[in-house]
Amino acid sequence: MAFWLFKSEPDAWSWDQQVAKGEAGEEWTGVRNYQARNNMRAMALGDRGFFYHSRTGLEIVGIVEVCKTAHPDSSTDDPRWECVDIKAVKPMAKPISMAMIKQDPRLVDMVLVKNSRLSVQPVTQEEWDLICKLGETQP
DNA sequence: GCCAACGTTGGC
């Protein structure tokens, strides 16, 4: 199983909205970046990811699961763009902020820090385990 | 709200 991180501005699509979708989940539409798309193409059913609030919030607020693998993005006719569906699994007991990540030498190499503009990014097993631990959340 | 970093576009 692989681990990922999904970024969203809460003004556009928030964790609460994701939770409201429940088991059905929701298409992660709107990605128009090849690297992010390729990451979604690489996802398998059941892969887990962090849900991160960008711009306003700047913290990991929850855990999601891939519930549908990559398919054409219904928000565009352009066949280049694909997306997966994700569903909310559980909130972080303690959200993990960008500031906390930057302070931890074990986390400063995260893509989140190194390439803050990539909206769908991979997370390593070590990063996943540590953030779950710091967030006091069972993955 | 600012602006640096990055990705994309398009003229040559």
Add this chain to the structure above:
DNA sequence: GCCAACGTTGGC
């Protein structure tokens, strides 16, 4: 195929 110009993202 290069690279300047432009648009967007997202931390601050």
